[in-house]
Amino acid sequence: MVTKKKTKSNATVQLTEYTGLLAELPPVYPALFDPDRPPPSFEWLAAQQRNSEPAERWRKMVLQAKKELLAHRERCWQLLAEKFGIDLRDPGGWHQMATALAQRHVPAFQIEHALKRARTRRAKKPIKLNHAGTACLVMWSQLEKVKRMRPLDEDETEALQIVRGEVEARVKGKTIRALRKQLRDAMSAYWQGKETDFQRQYVEEVWPMMLEAWKQPLD
DSSP states (O other), X not given: OEEEEEOTTSOEEEEESOOGXXXXXXXXXXXXXXXXXXXXXXXXXXXXXXXXXXHHHHHHHHHHHXXXXXXXXXXXXXXXXXXXXXXXXXXXHHHHHHHHHHHHHOGGGOHHHHHHHHHOOOOOOOOSSOHHHHHHHHHHHHHHHHHHHSOOOHHHXXXXXXXXXXXXXXXXXXXXXXXXXXXXXXXXXXXXXXXXXXXXXXXXXXXXXXXXXXXXXXX
């Protein structure tokens, strides 16, 4: 997680959750990263000290500075591994490190954030059917499927009339058709994180309740 603030100079500074050595910039000096071109001040100083090989001396200083930087970086890797609870000596240690950093900073790896965002839905209209009404709509749809395959018997016909009446007492025409379409797509929409409130109610509450009722022995 990264937050930002404005400084007095109007520059943006990133404030991360890292602390200590990990929160500090590495100790680098720009001039030390050009080993073949010692700065004029160094050449002047070498001349004052009657140093006959200022370029060679400069290269040695650059190499020493780079060694110190590498040592600093190695220490930072160890601190970072400790922060994430990773042992870099493990065969997959560096892969774990890369994954941990990617999950922290690269949107494409942030699964939990994606799930949370997918679950954040815009405000919906109030759910038209409660649990019982939704169960009746499910049974209505199932009995209609059976009816298209064969004639319903007397008990099934009576059940269809009851559940249809329960639904139509709460919602009408166009809304019923919309809710039936939502029921057909409920499972796939739910697992994709695109469900409506009605679909979520069906998958999480009504469907488990109906399954439990069907498991009960008939008297």
